[in-house]
Amino acid sequence: RKEVEQDPGPFNVPEGATVAFNCTYSNSASQSFFWYRQDCRKEPKLLMSVYSSGNEDGRFTAQLNRASQYISLLIRDSKLSDSATYLCVVNEYGNKLVFGAGTILRVKS
């Protein structure tokens, strides 16, 4: 079983749509969680950290369910500029940050 699993997509959505990505992780001792965004041929960039209580940053909402070892990212009112690969990242013991393979989002006009 992969340490961090994501649906690879692609998710093709129209502008203005709401889209949700899911991610599961295998190590129950994992300490922290993040969503990163990677544009084509670019380096990954931090989108947001994920907290147990859930957190929101503008149009983006992240949720964590430690019992189910499940992380989600919700994007509301999708923009063309949201098109990218979204990487679920889990910090296992010893600062080993494990990246999921990514979920591709394509927002179309």
Added chain:
Amino acid sequence: EAGVTQSPTHLIKTRGQQATLRCSPISGHTSVYWYQQALGLGLQFLLWYDEGEERNRGNFPPRFSGRQFPNYSSELNVNALELEDSALYLCASSLSSSYNSPLHFGNGTRLTVT
């Protein structure tokens, strides 16, 4: 503020040779991480350095090694290069070794082994 810088941008080597990749973290960042991203695959954790020491290592053979210098810059060495080592190598830095300190990535070094 300057970001994470990596050099060279591209590196072409032949099988069996050695490659050296360099990384300068963001000023004030003490932790440096190395990742491999092969074509079509996700990022694979290679190494984590903090305060000059190797703190953790991914599932890579010993021919992947590195070090961190007193100024916190870092070097990744890959010995006895194999064709499957061809990949984008990304360096990242973080402000501290805290488990919730996010990573800031450089643009990467694209290594091609022929």
